[in-house]
Amino acid sequence: MADHQHMRILILGGSVFLGRAFVTEAQRRGHEVTIFNRGRSGTDPEGVEVVRGDREVADDLRRLAEGHTWDAVVDTSGMHPRVVGESARALSGHAGAYLFVSSFHAYEGWPAEAVSETSPRHACASDAAPDDVAYNALKAGCERAVEESFAGDxxxxxxxxxxxxxxxxxxxxxxxxxxxxxxxxxxPGRADQSVQVIDARDIAAFGLDQLEVKATGRFLVTGPVGATSFGDLLAGCAEVTGSDAEVVWVDETFLLDKEVAVWTGLPLWAVDQPGMAGTWLASSDKALAAGLRCRPLAETVRDTWQWLQHRGPSAGPYKQGTTLLGLEPEQEQRLLAEWGARRGSESA
Structure with missing residues (x-):
């Protein structure tokens, strides 16, 4: 294990996905970790100091900050600018740095255009309420809330x-x-269609690397452009599950005609049209130059399957917000039958 300067880190959240990855990596490096959450979304990792509270409650934030100092705050759970701003103000003077995990949605051109750190952000104010702007713009307001309200890096x-x-x-x-x-x-579409994904553990490692060297500013973090394809992803899934699956690549126009929802009906499907032309073209060059390491997709797929088997079936359907992910089995079979009939008639 490489030597890392000891840090005291506060993680807002820390019990579910990306926050948990930050906890695990911070502990692996020997850092002292405090997590702050409501105790509703997941189980707390072992070996951390747990402070219960709601970041939307001023008294809870005040109680969290009183008498405590950290080297850094890691915020993986901020969704609304006003809430993030209140957290940043409450923790000013109690931490040296504030790492906020935003998303591509902060950039006004994505997914229609390729983006980088210099791309324009949505015009969302740092004190915006959820209903003030479109949902996709809120992350830009959250970023401004940190930049304007936190008295530190x-x-x-x-x-x-x-x-x-x-x-x-x-x-x-x-x-x-x-x-x-x-x-x-x-x-959907073609097996050679590029996709860009990143393992939560790689984000956590890079974020902590940057905190340890006191970096500031912004980094776009995702897999390199063209490094993997949708076909690679599905082949990896078939391999780790021991599946005999036969992948049938179906024309996007056919799927659109059948009103299959882009992105959610078949998860990660970014239709080959101008409005999504930049989905898988975001530049992570700055982060890669600063040391971002993206593990092979096959490793992520393998480790995720192992965890999924340990976790067992989900309590409910997967969702993005309130939108269900994936096709129902009956719908999929109907579409495959119709696609097969069309292909048969075309070749007759």
């Missing part, structure tokens, strides 16, 4: 699609479970 990470063990949204989990069931599997 501000570090912003902009990840794209995050996958790995403990995944909470379920995009990779849905594909793993679907491939494990075997049979004909409907896949």
């Amino acid at each position: 501000a570090l912003i990470l902009n990840p794209g699609v995050i996958v790995g063990p403990h995944e909470s949204t379920g995009r990779l989990l849905w594909w793993l479970e679907r491939m494990a069931r075997g049979g004909q599997v409907l896949a």
Whole structure:
């Protein structure tokens, strides 16, 4: 294990997915970790100091901060600018740095355009309420809330699609479970379509690296452009699950005509049209130059499947917000039959 300067780190959240990855990596490096959450979303990792509270309650934030200091705050759970601003103000003077995990959604051009750290952000105010702007713009306001309200170093990470063990949204989990069931599997578009994903553990390692060297500013963190494809992803899922699945690549126009929802109906499907042309073209060059290390997708898929088997079936369907992810089995079979009939008639 490499030597790391000891740090005291406060993680807002810390019990579910990305926050848990930060906890695990921080502990591996010998850092002292405090987590602050409501105790509702997941089990607390072992070996951390747990402070119960709600970041939307001023008294809870005040109680968290009183008499405590940390080298850094890691905020993986901020969704609304006003809430993030209140956290940043409450913790000013109690920590030297504030790392906020944002997303590609902060950039006004994504997913239609390729983005980098210098791309324009959405015009969302630092004190915006959830109903003031479109949902996708809120992360930009959260970033401004940290930059304007925290009296210390501000570090912003902009990840794209995050996958790995403990995944909470379920995009990779849905594909793993679907491939494990075997049979004909409907896949959208082309096997060689690029995808960009990043393991939560790699974000955590990079974020802590930057905190340890007192970096500031922003980094876009995702897999390198063109490093992997949708076909690679599904092949990896088939391999680790021991599946006999036969992947059937179905034309995107056909799927759109059948009103299959882009991105959610088949998770990670970014249709080859101008409005999504930049989905998998975001530049992580700055982060890679600063030491971002992205593990092979096959390793992420393997580790996620192992965790998924240990966790067992989900208590409910996977969702992005309130939108269900994936096709129902009956819908998938109907689409495959219709696609097969069309292909048969075309070749007759």
